[in-house]
Amino acid sequence: MRLLSSAAFALLLLAAPAGAQTCQDPSAFPAWLEQFKQEAAAQGISQATIQSSLDGIAYDPKVISYDRNQKVFKQSFEEFSGRMVNANRIKKGQAMLVRYDNVLARIEQQLGVPGPVVVAIWALETDFGANIGKMATIRSLATLAFDCRRQARFHDELLNALRIIDRGDMPASAMRGAWAGELGQTQFMASSYVKFALDFDGDGRRDLLRSPADVLASTANYLRGYGWQPGGSWEPGSANFGVIQQWNKSQIYAKTIALLATRIAATQ
DSSP: OOOOHHHHHHHHHHHHHOOSSSSSSSGGEEEEHHHHHHHHHTOOOOHHHHHHHTTOHHHHOOHHHHHHTOOOOOOOHHHHHHSSHHHHHHHHHHHHHHHHHHHHHHHHHHHHOHHHHHHHHHHHTTTTOOOOOOHHHHHHHHHHEEEESHHHHHHHHHHHHHHHHHHEEEEEEEEOOTTTTOBBBTTBBBHHHHHHOOSSSSSOOOOOOHHHHHHHOOOOOOOOTTTTTTTOOSSSSSSSHHHHHHHHHHHHHHHHHHHHHHHTTTOO
């Protein structure tokens, strides 16, 4: 084999995915980040977004600790649903149906997903936006994109987070959520945000942090994107229950969404 010239070798390094370097030694993170910035620019992300989002970002060992210490879900459906589908959450969900009646009616008309289902997801994910998380999303995603365990997945999520910023939905400073990069009141990953988020309140931005209209419509749009059938049942065994499992593949969690939606819908 012919030896590559130093210039050609440098070009190959640039073309390689950011993460081809050592990915368990935190001291390699700054060099990885500089390579990722070049890749982001090659993907069409503006320099303004790259600088505002990535300059000064540091490796976060807390994120890796959370990733390595996830507890296996061991509760039964009865245990989990008994805790999550409580009287307070049902009552508040029913109040949200009334409060956002016009928005939810538009959502069902345009996207085919009934209000109780999206309100149930909203309730279970963040208690109607009360607990969206406080961790810096870009730092979390950059740490996970550098780390070896799920590098390819989070490399793409980080690029998509930059696209959210680049298209003007929110600045990097506002992008805060759960430790693995979940964003907004129904906890979208950045790739789903880019694909499914809607500007339903008409303010020119897809804001899943502060706009309930955008949150609810985008959640419905996600379900529609996976094949929701308007007018159909969402009970376990139905086609629409299979769509709910695309939201969360845990059978127990999906059944809990369906149960809470049914309980919220009971007064309609």
